[in-house]
Amino acid sequence: xxxxxxxxxNRAVTAGWLVLLxxxxxxxxxxxxxxxHYGLWAIVAxxxxxxxxxxxxxxxxxxxxxxxxxxxxxxxxxxxxSGGLPAVGSPAGAAETAARTGQSLGHIAAVVWLVGMAAxxxxxxxxxxxxRVRLRTAVRLEDGVWESEQAPSPFVLGFIRPRIxxxxxxxxxxxxxxxxxxxTHIRHRDxxxxxxxxxxxxxxxxNPLLWAAYVLLCRDIELACDExxxxxxxxxxxxxxxxxxxxxxxxxxxxxxxxxxxxxxVGVRTRVKSVLRYRRPAxxxxxxxxxxxxxxxxxxxxxxxxxxxxxxxxxxxHNNDYVDYFQRIQKKEAQQGRSVDNPVVI
Numbered sequence: 001x002x003x004x005x006x007x008x009x010n011r012a013v014t015a016g017w018l019v020l021l022x023x024x025x026x027x028x029x030x031x032x033x034x035x036x037h038y039g040l041w042a043i044v045a046x047x048x049x050x051x052x053x054x055x056x057x058x059x060x061x062x063x064x065x066x067x068x069x070x071x072x073x074x075x076x077x078x079x080x081x082s083g084g085l086p087a088v089g090s091p092a093g094a095a096e097t098a099a100r101t102g103q104s105l106g107h108i109a110a111v112v113w114l115v116g117m118a119a120x121x122x123x124x125x126x127x128x129x130x131x132r133v134r135l136r137t138a139v140r141l142e143d144g145v146w147e148s149e150q151a152p153s154p155f156v157l158g159f160i161r162p163r164i165x166x167x168x169x170x171x172x173x174x175x176x177x178x179x180x181x182x183x184t185h186i187r188h189r190d191x192x193x194x195x196x197x198x199x200x201x202x203x204x205x206x207n208p209l210l211w212a213a214y215v216l217l218c219r220d221i222e223l224a225c226d227e228x229x230x231x232x233x234x235x236x237x238x239x240x241x242x243x244x245x246x247x248x249x250x251x252x253x254x255x256x257x258x259x260x261x262x263x264x265x266v267g268v269r270t271r272v273k274s275v276l277r278y279r280r281p282a283x284x285x286x287x288x289x290x291x292x293x294x295x296x297x298x299x300x301x302x303x304x305x306x307x308x309x310x311x312x313x314x315x316x317x318h319n320n321d322y323v324d325y326f327q328r329i330q331k332k333e334a335q336q337g338r339s340v341d342n343p344v345v346i
Contacts, residue, residue, distance in 0.1 A: 005110035010069055012207040015047045018300050019209045025296070026216070029289055033281050034224035036289035041217045043297050048200055048210075050301070113206065120202035124195075131157065138165060145179065153248045154178045156191045167248070174244040177229075184225050194218060219270070226275050242272045 022040045029036050135157070138148035144163055151165040164182045166175065185191055197217055204210045230238050249268040 001110045001114075002106040005106070005113050006069065008113070008203065011048055012204045012210070013069060015044055015204075016207060016209045018044050018047055019213045021296070021300075022213070023216070025292065026220075029292070031281065032285050032289040034220055034227050036286075036293060037220040038224055039290075039293040040296065041213065041220065043293070043300060044213060045197070045200060046297075046301055048204060116205045117202050120198075120205055124198060124202070135165060141166065154182055156182055156185055159192065159195060162186050162191045170247070173240065174247055177241045177244040178248060181225060181229050184228050185221075188225070188228070190221050190225060193221060222271055223274055226271055227278065230275055230278055231280065238275050238278060242275050245272055245275070 022044060025040055026037055134150040135146075135148050137150070138146040141147050145166065146163055147166050147168050149168055151167045154164065154166050156162050156164055164179065164186075166178065170178065194217075197214055201210055201214050226241075230241055233241065245268050
């Protein structure tokens with residue numbers, strides 16, 4: 001368990017630098033399509049999910065190492081803790097005591113990590129159950145759309161069969177804009193992204209940068225959805241759409257926003273400004289955003305070629321060549337009725 005926690009800790013540290021870079025690039029790409037921000041966060045997710053030793057190696061990688069925190073840190077921590085105690089017995093005994101202390105600290109850290117994950121999972125399940133109980137009196141408006149007095153603002157709930165919940169009292173014009181927005185979320189599978197991102201956050205809950213990344217991801221999802229909806233609207237339609245956003249946000253409750261499985265409205269003020277100022281991005285700006293995302297993926301989803309791993313790679317290549325050569329000789333000797341002993345693989 002301690003080794004698993006150390007692996008998770010190393011991935012969190014490596015991804016933390018990537019999150020900081022993505023935060024900077026979000027400002028640089030402020031006028032680019034918001035879908036580009038989606039791509040940036042996808043790179044962070046892959047970095048957190050994919051084992052570092054399975055990533056391809058490249059000379060342009062910006063990742064210095066997949067293990068910024070070595071396993072020896074536990075032994076070093078144990079030495080620091082036991083250093084203030086009087087030495088008992090031989091130096092070998094003191095070293096053994098320090099190692100045991102380090103292992104104990106690593107075990108405690110791993111247990112705290114597991115408790116944090118369990119707490120996040122309980123919060124996820126509890127928030128979903130509470131919201132479902134509140135919506136038990138919802139009334140079906142049309143296929144996939146429900147109205148409820150417990151829905152302070154429109155939102156999508158559900159993973160396999162998502163439902164759109166609307167508050168009572170929306171006029172027909174505002175309802176059409178709201179439904180266009182929520183159906184765009186469903187069409188682009190945004191209602192999958194937020195719960196999966198929260199599960200990833202539950203694993204790396206101890207990293208504050210990933211909490212910030214989760215909040216920014218939720219905002220970018222909403223902004224990207226708004227762009228898709230208003231892309232072909234006139235100025236008057238965009239103003240009416242913004243008015244619908246404001247109307248739906250007047251009685252919004254914070255606890256709905258914090259529910260990981262309820263895809264509600266966030267950052268309404270920023271979204272209204274973005275909708276009213278929307279201009280279709282230039283082709284060159286969209287292309288530049290794609291190239292930047294590709295460059296970021298190449299430099300952060302690869303491992304560096306270093307002098308440390310070069311001899312190991314060379315040895316593996318040499319060993320594979322030797323085995324292939326022996327298999328060819330073995331096949332030839334078998335055809336002639338003779339046998340050859342298996343090679344010793346180093």
